[in-house]
Amino acid sequence: MKLYGYCRISTRKQNIERQVRNILEVFPDTIIIKEIYTGTKFQGRKELEKLLKIVRTGDTIVFDSVSRMSRNAEEGFQLYEELFRKGINLIFLKEPHINTDKGNRKSVEHDRRCS
Numbered sequence: 217m218k219l220y221g222y223c224r225i226s227t228r229k230q231n232i233e234r235q236v237r238n239i240l241e242v243f244p245d246t247i248i249i250k251e252i253y254t255g256t257k258f259q260g261r262k263e264l265e266k267l268l269k270i271v272r273t274g275d276t277i278v279f280d281s282v283s284r285m286s287r288n289a290e291e292g293f294q295l296y297e298e299l300f301r302k303g304i305n306l307i308f309l310k311e312p313h314i315n316t317d318k319g320n321r322k323s324v325e326h327d328r329r330c331s
Contacts, residue, residue, distance in 0.1 A: 217274040220267060221246040224284045228252060235280040238309055243278055273303035276317055281310040 221239035225232045232250055239246055251263040271277065277299070279285050285308075286292030296314075299306055305317035 217276070218271075219243055219246045219276045219278065220271065221248045221278045222251070222264065222267060222284065223248060223280065224251045224261070224264070226252075235284065238280045239278050242309065246278060268299075271299075271302075271304050274305070276305035276307060278307045278309065280308075282308045282314065 221236070221243065223232050223235035223239065225235075232252070236248055236250070239248065249263050249267050251261055267277070282292060285306075286295055296306065300316050305315075307315045307317050
């Protein structure tokens, strides 16, 4: 079972390293996927599309925030539901209450620190 971190910025003026740092602080062995994307839909995000093709049941994707997963609530909910049904664990560092990987020790520790 693999652990992936997905980091996305919308413009080249933003700094992606904060997201990388936040994820690696909690999950140092994470495979980090970086994406610079300016569109309004998750379709067309090449790195996210590659990640979605390789994740398997039992794998985990960590996001700094739920806003990094999608650009709007409808698409975010669809992707969240799709991944959940496939047995992909989702961890959102800034919104631990919506994590699907409640049993992950590090996720639970992070939940306590953020409370």
